[in-house]
Amino acid sequence: MSKAIGHTCWAIPEGYIPAYSTGPEPQFLSHETACILNTSDQDAHVEITIYFSDREPIGPYQVTVPARRTKHLRFNDITDPEPIPLDTDYASVFNSDVPIIVQHTRLDSRQAENALLSTIAYPSSNS
Amino acid sequence: MSKAIGHTCWAIPEGYIPAYSTGPEPQFLSHETACILNTSDQDAHVEITIYFSDREPIGPYQVTVPARRTKHLRFNDITDPEPIPLDTDYASVFNSDVPIIVQHTRLDSRQAENALLSTIAYPSSNS
Amino acid sequence: MSKAIGHTCWAIPEGYIPAYSTGPEPQFLSHETACILNTSDQDAHVEITIYFSDREPIGPYQVTVPARRTKHLRFNDITDPEPIPLDTDYASVFNSDVPIIVQHTRLDSRQAENALLSTIAYPSSNS
Amino acid sequence: MSKAIGHTCWAIPEGYIPAYSTGPEPQFLSHETACILNTSDQDAHVEITIYFSDREPIGPYQVTVPARRTKHLRFNDITDPEPIPLDTDYASVFNSDVPIIVQHTRLDSRQAENALLSTIAYPSSNS
Numbered sequence: 001m002s003k004a005i006g007h008t009c010w011a012i013p014e015g016y017i018p019a020y021s022t023g024p025e026p027q028f029l030s031h032e033t034a035c036i037l038n039t040s041d042q043d044a045h046v047e048i049t050i051y052f053s054d055r056e057p058i059g060p061y062q063v064t065v066p067a068r069r070t071k072h073l074r075f076n077d078i079t080d081p082e083p084i085p086l087d088t089d090y091a092s093v094f095n096s097d098v099p100i101i102v103q104h105t106r107l108d109s110r111q112a113e114n115a116l117l118s119t120i121a122y123p124s125s126n127s
Numbered sequence: 128m129s130k131a132i133g134h135t136c137w138a139i140p141e142g143y144i145p146a147y148s149t150g151p152e153p154q155f156l157s158h159e160t161a162c163i164l165n166t167s168d169q170d171a172h173v174e175i176t177i178y179f180s181d182r183e184p185i186g187p188y189q190v191t192v193p194a195r196r197t198k199h200l201r202f203n204d205i206t207d208p209e210p211i212p213l214d215t216d217y218a219s220v221f222n223s224d225v226p227i228i229v230q231h232t233r234l235d236s237r238q239a240e241n242a243l244l245s246t247i248a249y250p251s252s253n254s
Numbered sequence: 255m256s257k258a259i260g261h262t263c264w265a266i267p268e269g270y271i272p273a274y275s276t277g278p279e280p281q282f283l284s285h286e287t288a289c290i291l292n293t294s295d296q297d298a299h300v301e302i303t304i305y306f307s308d309r310e311p312i313g314p315y316q317v318t319v320p321a322r323r324t325k326h327l328r329f330n331d332i333t334d335p336e337p338i339p340l341d342t343d344y345a346s347v348f349n350s351d352v353p354i355i356v357q358h359t360r361l362d363s364r365q366a367e368n369a370l371l372s373t374i375a376y377p378s379s380n381s
Numbered sequence: 382m383s384k385a386i387g388h389t390c391w392a393i394p395e396g397y398i399p400a401y402s403t404g405p406e407p408q409f410l411s412h413e414t415a416c417i418l419n420t421s422d423q424d425a426h427v428e429i430t431i432y433f434s435d436r437e438p439i440g441p442y443q444v445t446v447p448a449r450r451t452k453h454l455r456f457n458d459i460t461d462p463e464p465i466p467l468d469t470d471y472a473s474v475f476n477s478d479v480p481i482i483v484q485h486t487r488l489d490s491r492q493a494e495n496a497l498l499s500t501i502a503y504p505s506s507n508s
Contacts, residue, residue, distance in 0.1 A: 005138060005220070005251040011386060013416035013451060013484040014499060035140035037178060037218040051418060051451045070140060070178045070218035091418040091451035091482075093386070101218075101249045103140040106499075117499035118141055118233070118244035119373065122482045124386040132265060132347070132378040162267035164305060164345040197267060197305045197345035228345075228376045230267040245268060245360075245371035246500065259392060259474070259505040289394035291432060291472040324394060324432045324472035355472075355503045357394040372395060372487070372498035 004040035006099035007123035014104070015050075015090040017076060032075045034092065034121070035103040038065040044098045050084060051091040058082060065100065094121070131167035133226035134250035141231070142177075142217040144203060159202040161219065161248070162230040165192040171225045177211060178218040185209060192227065221248070258294035260353035261377035268358070269304075269344040271330060286329040288346065288375070289357040292319040298352045304338060305345040312336060319354065348375070385421035387480035388504035395485070396431075396471040398457060413456045415473065415502070416484040419446040425479045431465060432472040439463060446481065475502070 017032050038044040044067075047060035061078045065071045075084050075092070084090060094102055102121040144159050165171040171194075174187035188205045192198045202211050202219070211217060221229055229248040271286050292298040298321075301314035315332045319325045329338050329346075338344060348356055356375040398413050419425040425448075428441035442459045446452045456465050456473075465471060475483055483502040 005136060006249070009386060011418055011420070011482045013418035013482050013501075014414075014453070014486050015416075015451075016453075033141075035142075035216075035218065037138055037140035037220075039138070039178070039220060051420070051449060053451055053453070057449055068178060068184055070142075070180055070216060072141070072143075072180065072216040089416075089451060089453040091416065093418075093420060101138045101140050103246070103249075104499075105141050105244065117486065118231075119246045119484070119500045120140075120249050122387070122484075122501050122504070123249070132263060133376070160268075162269075162343075162345065164265055164267035164347075166265070166305070166347060195305060195311055197269075197307055197343060199268070199270075199307065199343040228265045228267050230373070230376075232268050232371065245358075246373045247267075247376050250376070259390060260503070287395075289396075289470075289472065291392055291394035291474075293392070293432070293474060322432060322438055324396075324434055324470060326395070326397075326434065326470040355392045355394050357500070357503075359395050359498065372485075373500045374394075374503050377503070 004099045006037070006039070006101040007125065008096050008099055009124040010094040010100070010102040010121040011092070011124060012102070012104045012121045013091045015075065015092055016088070017084060017086050019087040031106070033105045034073045034075065034094070035070065035105060036065050036073060037070045037101045038067060038098065040098045041067050042098050043067050044096045044100050046094055046096045046100065048078070049093045051093070053089050131226045133164070133166070133228040134252065135223045135226055136251040137221040137227070137229040137248040138218070138251060139229070139231045139248045140218045142202065142219055143215070144211060144213050146214040158233070160232045161200045161202070161221070162197065162232060163192050163200060163221070164197045164228045165194060165225065167225045168194050169225050170194050171223045171227050173221055173223045173227065175205070176220045178220070180216050258353045260291070260293070260355040261379070262350045262353055263378040264348040264354070264356040264375040265345070265378060266356070266358045266375045267345045269329065269346055270342070271338060271340050273341040285360070287359045288327045288329070288348070289324065289359060290319050290327060291324045291355045292321060292352065294352045295321050296352050297321050298350045298354050300348055300350045300354065302332070303347045305347070307343050385480045387418070387420070387482040388506070389477045389480055390505040391475040391481070391483040391502040392473070392505060393483070393485045393502045394472045396456065396473055397469070398465060398467050400468040412487070414453050414486045415456070415475070416451065416453045416486060417446050417475070418451045418482045419448060419479065421479045422448050423479050424448050425477045425481050427475055427477045427481065429459070430474045432474070434470050
């Protein structure tokens with residue numbers, strides 16, 4: 001029932017965490033999310049590198065997605081080696097030891113009404 | 128006129144059904160949808176598995192998309208083997224006996240104004 | 255400068271034209287759009303088939319995208335062989351004689367504030 | 382740590398810059414963005430061609446994305462050989478000398494509340 005589907009390298013060129021929010025937390029906190037799905041029977045050890053427009057990339061951030069689990073990772077929540085600065089353009093690359101699938105979603109609640117965006121990330125074959 | 132196009136395995140890492148809605152139902156009920164298209168001349172028997180962050184996957188949910196039809200499936204509406212809990216992160220995988228195409232859409236009507244997201248799901252080649 | 259890029263067959267499983275709108279027309283008329291890009295040096299003759307949940311598909315609708323042009327086609331505007339009904343789930347398949355690229359966008363203006371969604375359509379290799 | 386991932390040719394069929402905005406600039410200025418990620422160790426020299434519905438394409442616009450950097454390019458900001466007209470349908474094609482990844486995002490702030498859309502662009506293999 002649990003075949004490994006997906007790729008081991010993914011990229012999300014768009015990244016931006018708004019500097020403020022409106023509405024009850026945590027559901028309406030402005031957030032940028034990478035939804036990761038691991039359908040395999042092995043834990044996925046994922047390394048995330050963050051790219052910027054004007055400085056060297058930072059990382060890797062280490063995340064484990066257990067076997068047969070999904071993890072909806074908020075970029076707001078990863079802090080080691082350092083938090084991602086707010087109101088700053090960034091991009092991200094995911095490398096995993098088992099195939100995973102990555103989808104990018106943003107909830108922007110800076111105004112009274114939320115806005116949403118989502119896309120399947122870019123799966124790379126030359127990892 | 129009806130060639131089978133698509134893949135037999137699809138994944139949607141992002142899944143979340145808001146716990147409440149604003150506005151007239153059923154059009155403005157908050158919903159998470161998988162739009163499935165079967166262009167072939169055979170009925171598609173689709174099995175859906177739901178993944179969570181903290182428990183084993185559940186399923187399969189069974190859905191039939193008739194030949195030359197589309198089905199816009201609301202995750203709110205599938206209840207066998209059990210309803211998908213609200214306000215909970217999940218992910219989904221679709222396996223079909225004929226090629227299909229899957230697109231993921233959410234209407235979030237928790238606030239006065241709706242928000243929308245959509246993406247073609249991830250088609251897997253190693254099903 | 256004008257290489258033909260893209261595929262000759264595309265699918266959009268999600269389709270839905272809201273039954274009403276709010277705001278000045280034509281910019282804020284609720285609409286469902288297929289943005290088609292033809293980078294080649296030949297006109298693209300595109301045939302669109304519309305699929306439903308409960309009846310046989312209709313079509314083909316005929317659209318020409320001239321060489322080195324884009325056409326942002328509103329599904330509201332295609333009427334031959336028949337208009338697409340409002341407030342009805344549908345899906346669409348595009349077949350072209352030269353490679354094109356297709357992106358799906360919806361502007362939903364049923365409420366005071368607009369909602370937007372967009373995704374690159376599904377490119378098929380077995381056309 | 383910096384492998385080149387991506388493709389050297391990308392297309393975005395949907396393009397539209399709203400003619401006006403609501404809210405504080407520059408964050409809430411209506412904008413259409415191409416987020417470009419260059420994970421390689423060489424600068425990426427990117428040439429952008431803009432396609433229209435009723436005139437010949439213009440370009441190339443020249444953009445450099447330095448090694449190991451992301452650039453969130455606003456179409457509002459590219460002016461050579463000429464600014465992209467507002468309230469006009471267009472499409473874009475990106476050609477790069479090293480592999481890149483491109484994601485398309487729009488913030489529409491014509492009304493009191495923003496709307497967002499995003500999708501990974503279409504990667505072409507026959508560049």
